[in-house]
Amino acid sequence: MTRTVSDSDSVRRQNRGLVLSALRMQGAQSRTALASLTGLSHASMTAIMSDLLTQGLVAELTADRPDGRTRGRPATFVNFARKAAHAALFELDVNRARLSLIDYGGVLVDRIETDLTPTTFAGIAPCQFLSDRLDALLARTPAAKKTLRRIAISVQGILERDGRGLRWSPIQHLAGAPFATELSEARGLPVTLHKRGRLLAEGARWLDPALHEASVATVFVGSTVAMGVTFRGQIMGRGDEGATEFGHMNHVPNGALCRCGMRGCIEAYAADYAVLRNAYSVPETAPPAPAVPAQQYEMLMQRAESGDRSATHAFNLAGRAIGFGLSRMLAIYDPSHILIVGPGARALELMRPEIDQAIKASLVGSINGAPHIIAHRDETEPIFKGLLMKTLNDIDQVDFAPLPTSERAG
Amino acid sequence: MTRTVSDSDSVRRQNRGLVLSALRMQGAQSRTALASLTGLSHASMTAIMSDLLTQGLVAELTADRPDGRTRGRPATFVNFARKAAHAALFELDVNRARLSLIDYGGVLVDRIETDLTPTTFAGIAPCQFLSDRLDALLARTPAAKKTLRRIAISVQGILERDGRGLRWSPIQHLAGAPFATELSEARGLPVTLHKRGRLLAEGARWLDPALHEASVATVFVGSTVAMGVTFRGQIMGRGDEGATEFGHMNHVPNGALCRCGMRGCIEAYAADYAVLRNAYSVPETAPPAPAVPAQQYEMLMQRAESGDRSATHAFNLAGRAIGFGLSRMLAIYDPSHILIVGPGARALELMRPEIDQAIKASLVGSINGAPHIIAHRDETEPIFKGLLMKTLNDIDQVDFAPLPTSERAG
């Protein structure tokens, strides 16, 4: 219902966006190919492309493209002009901050990584921290200063409804600080905050073409448990939507102690610290370990795979928590695919029997059948890819769609 | 990403749809008022309205509208032409079928009600049953035969992914029968199937203007437990979406026996039969009562309100089930309003302490705070209103938007 009036201007915007989308999705294309991809006529394609070219957003590829096709006038491919824009992407994690500079073509230009400790943001204001890294990065690529259009930040935690801040975060001293707004004002650039789980979903969409238009729930299992969802290829809403607090969905009332301070969350059974706790029969009300070395987690999996009973039991409990979580989710949102990513993805087979059983015990699971559950090991790739594509898409659609047509090229 | 090409035709469609929407939402309006409501210019308004008038979709009101305003040329109000279209709305319930004939103005023209028994659809094919009622209804209003454009059916249960049939339904012998397709072919009209819970959400939107653009979860509590959701005023998707299986979300693994045959569903603790079972200390694995007389349910509430311990306990269990269900839902979908409707809405105060406690025990509930939970007693009103508005909206946007402009009135 939130529709707006259409006029010839919005028509042009829409179709420009369509062309840019097609280019994002399929890469360098000829005008003819773009016309058939978007459904626009060749004539309109020429007009729109001429606009985009004069504005410097796309460029014709000079490199020969020996496509095998030989006859006829050779097609000239167009693609994004890499230096038309840049974006700075922050990925804030509990123990690491990563800043990447990317260009309009989606190519990684430079990257800075910094370790974080629980006291990092007690010592320096988040906005200042981010601003410092950004200065350092831009000092190494001065050309990007003028074309930097957006700053995007991936965070963990619960966002404000307006998406401008964090209400809660596992990253210490980050919640409550209005760093997005501050940084935006300091730099005069739009700064967007993205929940990590949501980017997971966005990234999964881009990394697997089969998922691009599907309804997917992407679950991260590792030091935390998180989930992002897409709905028929869409991630709804501008703000926090598409992200969930799956890891902090209640599994057992008044159950195991979670890192968030609550009790009985799925995370408190399925995150690495929880598996560790259960494998060593530590009481489930014992405070979670601050960090679990990857090696230790890995060793637990090996022990379980080789039949160790307490380790197996711990992974069974994790599977049960995830299984009931998914079963409960299915009552509200029924995706066609479920993706498990992160360190815990390797343990999927250890958990699968319990997951399947939990889903089968629910009405939706028994009638619609269990959705396909696939494991992808690496989670940093979808998160970065998600942040990248989301930000480039924002530039395409928000920044570069409504630009006034300076002059029509005849 | 599922966007399509824009051209002048789609612009006209969009703006026509906008005008019809405004009319649906605000009722009879002058052209000037519609222009400012939609954001269209007066000139376009004249053109579009002239189209709609010549096509007979709207009509100018002749009745004097002494608005109090006196000066200036009096506005001529336009509104839907009631006889421009009709729709047949079926509401299929476990023990009742209701068929309503409505006109394009949204006015109820006629209605037929029929009792259903568990064996009704064993004796007569659902398509035949519906067709018979429809014939009976149209016999009483022959004028509607020519203008009948759509048949919409409200059902309970789990729909196929394509929305063309039922996979499972509490209404006996209904699942599996392709009655929507059959009826559509027999009548040559589009037949749409709508899940009851979804209509509940749609109806709630229309009955309370404050909820029209909000994110609302509407929960029905009575003989079953169901929920429909809206997301910023939108009900996504064309099919089953916006509907949930909240009532069959697992509450306690391997818990109380539900009418659906599974165990531990929320419904098995919070529906009328469950409260009854618990109030009388019947084992929770005992088969659910087929139907609970309204009177008996009412009496239970009175007993609980006057302090009866076993009745109070039963409502506490119901509140706990709903509370944990809501708490778990909040991890995935966080609405701004929660509406409780149906017979159980009257028991909200009996259940509220347990509901609040369950929500407070979750991370999202404790950080975002519990959403406002409001009770509305009657549920048939939102369901019918939802079916009505959804169907009229379909006629507006699908049937009457893409019509070729026969001739421009100059």
Add this chain to the structure above:
DNA sequence: ACTTCTTTTTTCGAGCATTGAAAATAATGC
């Protein structure tokens, strides 16, 4: 070397919907 063929891209005129401004319309108030 020149012509023919094929495919891509641009040009051109037509059609359509929107808009702002001006004109026409239809009452009220004096």
Add this chain to the structure above:
DNA sequence: GCATTATTTTCAATGCTCGAAAAAAGAAGT
């Protein structure tokens, strides 16, 4: 009867899309 006021229509301009035809740019054939 005339000025005032608010609504509605008319008009010319603008901008976008589209289909068809023309132009462009090579490859293949003779």
